[in-house]
Amino acid sequence: MKTVEKLPTETAREYALRAIKENIISLDLAPGTGISENEIASFLGVSRTPVRESIQELSKASIIEIYPQKGSYVSLIDSQYVEEAVFLRTVLDTAVIEEACDLATEADIQKIEDNVALQEFYLQNYATDKIYVLDNEFHRLIYVAARKETIHAMRSTILIHFDRLRSLSMMTVKDTKIVNDHRLMLDAIKNKDKETAKQLVEKHLNRYRIDEEAIRASHPEYFKVSENM
Amino acid sequence: MKTVEKLPTETAREYALRAIKENIISLDLAPGTGISENEIASFLGVSRTPVRESIQELSKASIIEIYPQKGSYVSLIDSQYVEEAVFLRTVLDTAVIEEACDLATEADIQKIEDNVALQEFYLQNYATDKIYVLDNEFHRLIYVAARKETIHAMRSTILIHFDRLRSLSMMTVKDTKIVNDHRLMLDAIKNKDKETAKQLVEKHLNRYRIDEEAIRASHPEYFKVSENM
DNA sequence: GGTACGGTACTGGTATACAAGTGGCTATGG
């Protein structure tokens, strides 16, 4: 497990949740790893309570499996859940951007504009490591503009199943293309052009198609064995 | 707060979550009510720990608002969240039933068939109080058939915002119509007829249109005052 | 050598103790 800095503003619970999430997505807590509430608590320098609450939450989304009195494990990558994550993102993102076309205010658009401008700036200056955070923030801002922030929170939890597979794939979509997609989406929202916006989202998501079988071949121990074989 | 029987199979945490949820949906814990972890814990006969974990979970979906060191409150009915719930249900249910048309196995269909048959039986015998539970189960089985069970779990949490408004409306859609809708949906899945299935879901959801303003007029104290007025 | 049994050191589930902060009530002084 990798160290995560505790921000002064967050509670122990928020810190623990963030630290565990980041470690799972980055695969520093690899699929199948056994985790102990006590161990993580002492590693993070907090008590079991906040750690336990975080683990409970992740287990709700099947990111962690809890076997009472036996142990807890980071879930193996399960095609079932990855598909659910991809499905949810596809269905929601397209529906939400259409809503954003209808509902976005000037202020919403300005925030997105600032975000995209920053993406373009970092792209020009080859500081592409910053783009990952801005990317997530961009998509959140779309949900905010569509007045669907609660839905976004749920989306991001289940998306962990997909995110860690993406980490594992080490597949990198050219940042140029990502940022360009974002610029075009913003334009579509400005123009209230739902049809174009929807098509852009579909095209954007298609860039992240992952060859799961190839990864399974090189890291079979990370994957759940399907029952139907 | 109304008593909820503890099932012998569930943990204290599951019991607490279920009890609190049911009380919020039934409005026995009315919107705006102040709740205390200690109070609920002693009422349910468990300690603060499982109660606290449940409240934390509900606060994630904005069902409960926590003000540290001050108190926690059942959220007032907020049009914003109700709309998010309706939006989520509409978007997901239509997309999921299409998936169910593709993916449902014989076993899945048989379970739905049994459920619908039971609905029809209770309808014939005027035991319509049983239909509410079967209704929820019916929609869950559709998600199961579409291999989207995790998504269903998230759906049901956010739907609380809508469910309690429905309780408040005391609006009753004729059970005859509901059960008939379900029968037709099942047929569409059997026939793998996505288009019909989708239209049926839309029609079905339209039956639950609620006149929020009328309810707001008769119970203004349950509603959040909009900031844009 | 093999097997069965028991101790031990873990697990997560629950209960309780303590900490830090808030708000209201009361008592006291003007």
Place this chain on the structure above:
DNA sequence: CCATAGCCACTTGTATACCAGTACCGTACC
């Protein structure tokens, strides 16, 4: 009578103690 200061009873947040159940390992006995 009013205002203010301080105590007290509450809140949630966190840490810790205790419980029941599990797994594993070593030992003793066959």
